[in-house]
Amino acid sequence: MITLYHVMGARSMRSLWLLYELGVEFKLCAMPFDLSVLRADDYLAIHPLGRVPALVDGDITLFESGAIAQYVCEKYDLKQYPLGRNPGDPERAKWLQWLHYAETVAVHGASLVQQTVFIAPPDRSPVVAKLEGRRLEKALGVIDQILANQTYLLTSGFSAVDIAVGYSVHLATRFMKLDAFPNVAAYYARLAARPAFQRAAAE
Ligand SMILES: N[C@@H](CCC(=O)N[C@@H](CS)C(=O)NCC(=O)O)C(=O)O
Structure with a gap:
């Protein structure tokens, strides 16, 4: 197990x-x-x-x-609930792209955690915090455009990449409001309403 x-x-x-x-x-x-x-x-x-x-x-x-x-x-390649996209699937390449893009988004959030939690005040850098905040916004902007026309990152529906990216958005909300990204805000609300998200967030 x-x-x-x-x-x-x-x-x-x-x-x-x-x-x-x-x-x-x-x-x-x-x-x-x-x-x-x-x-x-x-x-x-x-x-x-x-x-x-x-x-x-x-x-x-x-x-x-x-x-x-x-x-x-x-x-766990569940045919009735496929969260992966296997080789040969038309959305396999995009599935891989978003799976790894999740970390591109998350590293900015992680850097902001360092700047606001782990690094004590005299050593904090407002310049780094500002830069990371801007880079996080740019990264969220890319997702916002995709979500203007679809409910999830893949047109075929919810998958593991929404979990990967969804966590990164969840982390971003510690540092910014999503008002400038209405499609991401609606997406995050959809994800956060899922029982599995709520259970994982509480553990
Ligand atoms: N790219 C790695 C990042 C893993 C990572 O850095 N995790 C953080 C928590 S979000 C951690 O364990 N930090 C503890 C530490 O750096 O000591 C992944 O996606 O698994």
Whole structure:
């Protein structure tokens, strides 16, 4: 059975949300955001940087939320509820694009977390914070245009890439209102209404 290593609100929320959407059995190892736990030898043996998410499935140990999403979608290739897009699917290329674009968006949010939470005031940089805020807005603008004409990132409907990008939007809302991005705001409201999102956000 899969074990997922997770910290509340972290990138591992993507993996947790995906597993809840699929409704499969797994073991959740919820950890505090505490470096004495994340950098302990037993966890470093699972993720060499001591970050989350990480997943263990039998003799497979995997980190990187994008890789975990692809692995989980391929392992649980539910015909009645396909959240992946397999090779040969007309939207496979776009599925891969948005899966990885999710990190392009999230790194700006993560940088803003550093600037506002982890770095103490004399060392904070208003210049970096402003730059990261602007780059985050640009990245959200791209999604806003796509969502002007469709409900989800793929025309074929909700998929794991909405979970990947949806988490990045969720993170962005810690730092900005989505008023300038009405399509992203409506998309985020749709995603946040999903029971699997709410369950993953609360864990
Ligand atoms: N690209 C990685 C990023 C993983 C990552 O940096 N996770 C953060 C939480 S959002 C983390 O574990 N930070 C702990 C640390 O840096 O010590 C992924 O998508 O899985």
